[in-house]
Structure formats: structure tokens, C-alpha cells
Amino acid sequence: MNKNSCFDYLNNNQKEIINNYLTFRDNNGVVSFDGFKAKKYISNKEKTLKILKSEISCLFFRIICGRCSIKSSKSDFNQLTPEERKQFNPDVFDPINIEEEDYFFISKERSPTTLHSTYKKIKPFYYWILGKLDKKADEDNDKFREFRRTKKNVMAFLEQFPTNESEYPNDIILNKKVKSFLTREEMIIIYNMLLKNIKAFNPIRDASAWQLTCTTGIRPEEIINIRIEHFQLNAEGLIELNYRGWGILDLPAQASKRGMSPSHALYKTPVPYETVKQLNKYLTHLYLNQGKNVPKGKGYLFRPDVSNIERPYKKNFMWKIMNKMKPHLDFLSIEQRRDFELKAGRRSMNNLIMGPKVTLLPEDLNGKVQEMAANYQMRHKPNQTIAEKHYTQEISEDDYYRVLEHTINFPWNLKELEKWELKYGYKKPLVTSTKDDTTTKLPEEKTATATIAENNLTEVVSKLENQLHDLRVKPKGMTARQWMIERNQIKKEIRRYTI
Structure with missing residues (x-):
């Protein structure tokens, strides 16, 4: 599914706002408002602007669905039921009149990490809107009141997003990668x-x-x-x-x-x-x-x-x-x-x-x-x-x-x-032992190794059992086959140490 398809179902006003913002960023315009300043230059501009268009369009789409009482959490018009398509009306949402409650239409069935990513893309967009309104606020009282009202609503909306990991729920387990450094x-x-x-x-x-x-x-x-x-x-x-x-x-x-x-x-x-x-x-x-x-x-x-x-x-x-x-x-x-x-x-x-x-x-x-x-x-x-x-x-x-x-x-x-x-000195050459050294030292080394292994046996088995326990449910991103192979390998190791 092409996420940019969300854009096709927005009204002309919504499309115009998105296109104007993307043109502004494409021209290296600087988003600066209330102490926040986005980067002037966008890297990999063509790709990044497409992603921004997709993200903002899908965000609007989900808000429209929410305001139209459409329960679907999919960002795809084609996945709506015939009845939901009839309910879908983009005119119920004016991007400038964003509300705090609109966040809950966006956050449905979305993880904190996904919402955090959305926040980083949507914040510059809404600060760009506020910056434009701020410039016109001094023209008359009506525009000043419009700016104050919009700013209040935008801030309340953005404050709902998790802005860093410390704001994630306590029961959320972050998928921290265990980096491998190869020889x-x-x-x-x-x-x-x-x-x-x-x-x-x-x-x-x-x-x-x-x-x-x-x-x-x-x-x-x-x-x-x-x-x-x-x-x-x-x-x-x-x-x-x-x-x-x-x-x-x-x-x-x-x-x-x-x-x-x-x-x-x-x-x-x-x-x-x-x-x-x-x-x-x-x-x-x-x-x-x-x-x-x-x-x-x-x-x-x-x-x-x-x-x-x-x-x-x-x-x-x-x-x-x-x-x-x-x-x-x-x-x-x-x-x-x-x-x-x-x-x-x-x-x-x-x-x-x-x-x-x-x-x-x-x-x-x-x-x-x-x-x-x-x-x-x-x-x-x-x-x-x-x-x-x-x-x-x-x-x-x-x-x-x-x-x-x-x-x-x-x-x-x-x-x-x-x-x-x-x-290059990463390995040392093997030193050949004399016959006497071999007969006297090797048994001592073997005995010491055996003693260490015996002392650590319980700890090793316990660690393996904990790993097996962690894999009682298939981890996200792992295929069923990989999951079974991992579990079988751990079981094999446990048997090797305990039999």
C-alpha cells in the first residue's frame, strides 16, 4: 500500500497546506518559532519530502476518520468498509483548528516509539503554521485572537505525544539492540x-x-x-x-x-x-x-x-x-x-x-x-x-x-x-613445552579448568534457562523457524551441561 494515497482523499485546503509546507522546506526555508528551530537543509531531500508528505497526509486521514466516527485504525481508504467510505468527509477537519482530542485518533493502536517518530515530523509542520500566523497577528485584533487560540490548541495537541523514552509507559519494553563486534x-x-x-x-x-x-x-x-x-x-x-x-x-x-x-x-x-x-x-x-x-x-x-x-x-x-x-x-x-x-x-x-x-x-x-x-x-x-x-x-x-x-x-x-x-602482533606464536613441562603442567591446568567449570556449572545452566524463558514467546521480528531453532539450541546446551 502506498501511504501517499492518503493525500488523494484530502480536500483541497488540506492538500494546499501540505504542499505549501513541502515547498517551503524544499526551498531550504527555516522553521523557527518560540525557541524551536528546524534544520535549514534537508538531507536526501527527494526521499525525505516524500516521507513528510506521507506522514502528514496519513495523520490528517486518521484525524478525519476519528472525527467521522470511523473506527478503523488503518491509514488506507481502500480498507474502509462501504459504510465507512460514505461516512468519510475530509471537510470535518481544518488543519489550523487542530484539537487536543485529535491526538487520540492518531495514537490508536500505535506504539510510543511510532508516536515519538510522528511527533518529530509533525512538530516542525505545526510550528511553521504558527510562525505564519504570528507574523499576521499584529495586523488586527481578530488575527491576534486567532493566533492565540491556534497556538493554545496546537501546544495542547503536541503535548500529548511522547517526546522521549522517559515518557513511555513503564510496561513498555524497548527493543534495545545487542550489538555484535566481529573478529x-x-x-x-x-x-x-x-x-x-x-x-x-x-x-x-x-x-x-x-x-x-x-x-x-x-x-x-x-x-x-x-x-x-x-x-x-x-x-x-x-x-x-x-x-x-x-x-x-x-x-x-x-x-x-x-x-x-x-x-x-x-x-x-x-x-x-x-x-x-x-x-x-x-x-x-x-x-x-x-x-x-x-x-x-x-x-x-x-x-x-x-x-x-x-x-x-x-x-x-x-x-x-x-x-x-x-x-x-x-x-x-x-x-x-x-x-x-x-x-x-x-x-x-x-x-x-x-x-x-x-x-x-x-x-x-x-x-x-x-x-x-x-x-x-x-x-x-x-x-x-x-x-x-x-x-x-x-x-x-x-x-x-x-x-x-x-x-x-x-x-x-x-x-x-x-x-x-x-x-602484526595480534597473536603470539605458540611456545613448545619440554617433555618435563608437559608431564608436570598440563594435568594441573586440566584440573584447574575442571574445577572452574564445576563451580560455574550452576550459573551457566541458570543463564541458559533464563534465555529459554525469555524465548517462551516468539520475539517481534523473528520468524517462527528462527524462534524454534534458537529454543532448540538452548535446550541442547542445557542437556550438554546437565547430562
């Missing part, structure tokens, strides 16, 4: 699972998208915006290596999150050799299937129709793929599996560069250099003091690459990874 080994395991998935529609695409996320920090909402020409290419349309042996991604602002997170102005976004190699395999496969008449080196990197280079995916195509993988990621906790997502790759990359346990062998790279390199690769705008922002030199390109070389330029092969981690 390099786990990244590679997931990559191999994606690449070898015989049931997948396009496994080479899926594996390439995952690896790109893990090494360049591409966000889920950005991955559908990446174009092939954002990379530095050779004559064959493949990603070329610079003199350092890295690829280069120059992600423009318009393709980034909220239009505000482009690649570094000077250094761009370096792409490790292994990722370049994987992406070039994908591009070779893409060019082979897109047709001889379709130009190479142009168009969206990931697209639903390989022959249509200008048609991107409308939404993150990796969401369903990541969701299906959750039950098989047994190296993650149950909570982490439940909340596993594509963004785990980006999050884990940052943790590999500047996590609390990361100490780089070249001591001069630790600390501020390490932190700034992570911000460059993540395309973050760090919180800085005036001195840091305006009077502190950026790290050199050499230091930037050195940090990345020691953190994310690893081989995507488990055997080679072990050698790499030994080389």
Missing part, C-alpha cells in the same frame, strides 16, 4: 557463508557487499547508492590500485547518509587489496551478464536488473539475506544473533581500528592518530574543540595508510589470516 575470523566466516550459499540468488554480490562494508564502513542505507564510477577505475572498468596497492572509493555527499558523510576530501576512502580483488570479481561477473551493449564502468554497483545501469535497489537488498543467516551464526550469543545486521560489518571495522583492546605495534600510531584514522575511514565528523577543529593538523596520508595496513588490510583467508595476525 576478523568471524568476518571471513560470514563472507564464506555468503559466497558458498547455493540457495542465494547472487552469492558473489552478497559476499562483495559484505566485504565492502567490513573494510570501507559503508552503511546499509548507502550501499544502494554506490555507483561504479565512485571508484577509481582502469580502462576495462575495473577498480585499479594506487601506488600503495589500495583501491580508492570517492563517495560523494549525495550518496552518503543524510547527504553529510562523504569520503575524506584529500585521502578519499582507501579500499584494501583483498576487497578490490573481490569487487573486481563481482564486476567481471556483472559485465559478463549485463550485455555487450551496456557500458562498463558506469551505473549503480548493485542493481536488481544488471542491464539497467541507472536503476538502483529501492531499499537495502542485504536485509533479508542477513536475517536468514542469523540462526547459523553460532559463534554469536543468542541476543547478538537476533539483532545481527549488515551494519555489524561497519561497526566491527571501527572496533578493529580503534577498539579498547587494540594496540598497534608501531607505538606512534596509537592514540590520536589511530582515532583520527578511524574517523576518516568511518566518514565520521568527530566532536572536536575549537582548538582541535581549527588549530590542529590532520594526520598525514602515510600515517592514515599505516593504521589501515595494521588493522583492516588483512587476507580474507583463514589460514593466511593466522600468519597475518602473528606478523
Whole structure:
């Protein structure tokens, strides 16, 4: 159902108010009233304005339904009964004459988080209306009284919305995500699972998208915006290596999150050799299937129709793929599996560069250099003091690459990874014990381990039983199959400890 269909059933006055507001925002107009000031520039303007149109239209639609005594909570005229359609009359509602009671028509069968999201979109709209009325209030007494009355009603209406989590009911359990931070080994395991998935529609695409996320920090909402020409290419349309042996991604602002997170102005976004190699395999496969008449080196990197280079995916195509993988990621906790997502790759990359346990062998790279390199690769705008922002030199390109070389330029092969981690100090070489050491020390270690396990057995079983209890009802967002797999895995663990 297209939510913008609500707009079609509004009257001309309601449509005009919405369109005027959207035009104002499209022209970068500033909504400023009573100490509130909305952002001047809207990121991803085309998409955001469509969402605003949908939200405001559906809000009006639900208020009209409520005022017409229509009990349906659906924001869709087509789902109304024939009798309800006859009752529907948009003229019962003038947006300027909003009432406190109208909130209850909106809030029916809506969660506090949804209402909070609606509040953040509707508040600037009504403050824009109040700002316009305020400018006319001094013209005569009637307009002043109209402004005072409207302001009073608008404020009473907006005050009904939950404005932050502290205002949610006590019995509301917020769905807090349990973030997963992957090791390099786990990244590679997931990559191999994606690449070898015989049931997948396009496994080479899926594996390439995952690896790109893990090494360049591409966000889920950005991955559908990446174009092939954002990379530095050779004559064959493949990603070329610079003199350092890295690829280069120059992600423009318009393709980034909220239009505000482009690649570094000077250094761009370096792409490790292994990722370049994987992406070039994908591009070779893409060019082979897109047709001889379709130009190479142009168009969206990931697209639903390989022959249509200008048609991107409308939404993150990796969401369903990541969701299906959750039950098989047994190296993650149950909570982490439940909340596993594509963004785990980006999050884990940052943790590999500047996590609390990361100490780089070249001591001069630790600390501020390490932190700034992570911000460059993540395309973050760090919180800085005036001195840091305006009077502190950026790290050199050499230091930037050195940090990345020691953190994310690893081989995507488990055997080679072990050698790499030994080389860069993430693992220590095994020390071979003498015969005497083996006979005297190993039994002691085994006994100590057994003692610890025995002491903690009750605690472990209790924790597993609590997890099983939490899954007595299928969690929201989890399929029935995933739910059963999770429960069976916990039961299996409990049996392993108790039998």
C-alpha cells in the first residue's frame, strides 16, 4: 500500500497546506518559532519530502476518520468498509483548528516509539503554521485572537505525544539492540557463508557487499547508492590500485547518509587489496551478464536488473539475506544473533581500528592518530574543540595508510589470516613445552579448568534457562523457524551441561 494515497482523499485546503509546507522546506526555508528551530537543509531531500508528505497526509486521514466516527485504525481508504467510505468527509477537519482530542485518533493502536517518530515530523509542520500566523497577528485584533487560540490548541495537541523514552509507559519494553563486534575470523566466516550459499540468488554480490562494508564502513542505507564510477577505475572498468596497492572509493555527499558523510576530501576512502580483488570479481561477473551493449564502468554497483545501469535497489537488498543467516551464526550469543545486521560489518571495522583492546605495534600510531584514522575511514565528523577543529593538523596520508595496513588490510583467508595476525602482533606464536613441562603442567591446568567449570556449572545452566524463558514467546521480528531453532539450541546446551 502506498501511504501517499492518503493525500488523494484530502480536500483541497488540506492538500494546499501540505504542499505549501513541502515547498517551503524544499526551498531550504527555516522553521523557527518560540525557541524551536528546524534544520535549514534537508538531507536526501527527494526521499525525505516524500516521507513528510506521507506522514502528514496519513495523520490528517486518521484525524478525519476519528472525527467521522470511523473506527478503523488503518491509514488506507481502500480498507474502509462501504459504510465507512460514505461516512468519510475530509471537510470535518481544518488543519489550523487542530484539537487536543485529535491526538487520540492518531495514537490508536500505535506504539510510543511510532508516536515519538510522528511527533518529530509533525512538530516542525505545526510550528511553521504558527510562525505564519504570528507574523499576521499584529495586523488586527481578530488575527491576534486567532493566533492565540491556534497556538493554545496546537501546544495542547503536541503535548500529548511522547517526546522521549522517559515518557513511555513503564510496561513498555524497548527493543534495545545487542550489538555484535566481529573478529576478523568471524568476518571471513560470514563472507564464506555468503559466497558458498547455493540457495542465494547472487552469492558473489552478497559476499562483495559484505566485504565492502567490513573494510570501507559503508552503511546499509548507502550501499544502494554506490555507483561504479565512485571508484577509481582502469580502462576495462575495473577498480585499479594506487601506488600503495589500495583501491580508492570517492563517495560523494549525495550518496552518503543524510547527504553529510562523504569520503575524506584529500585521502578519499582507501579500499584494501583483498576487497578490490573481490569487487573486481563481482564486476567481471556483472559485465559478463549485463550485455555487450551496456557500458562498463558506469551505473549503480548493485542493481536488481544488471542491464539497467541507472536503476538502483529501492531499499537495502542485504536485509533479508542477513536475517536468514542469523540462526547459523553460532559463534554469536543468542541476543547478538537476533539483532545481527549488515551494519555489524561497519561497526566491527571501527572496533578493529580503534577498539579498547587494540594496540598497534608501531607505538606512534596509537592514540590520536589511530582515532583520527578511524574517523576518516568511518566518514565520521568527530566532536572536536575549537582548538582541535581549527588549530590542529590532520594526520598525514602515510600515517592514515599505516593504521589501515595494521588493522583492516588483512587476507580474507583463514589460514593466511593466522600468519597475518602473528606478523602484526595480534597473536603470539605458540611456545613448545619440554617433555618435563608437559608431564608436570598440563594435568594441573586440566584440573584447574575442571574445577572452574564445576563451580560455574550452576550459573551457566541458570543463564541458559533464563534465555529459554525469555524465548517462551516468539520475539517481534523473528520468524517462527528462527524462534524454534534458537529454543532448540538452548535446550541442547542445557542437556550438554546437565547430562
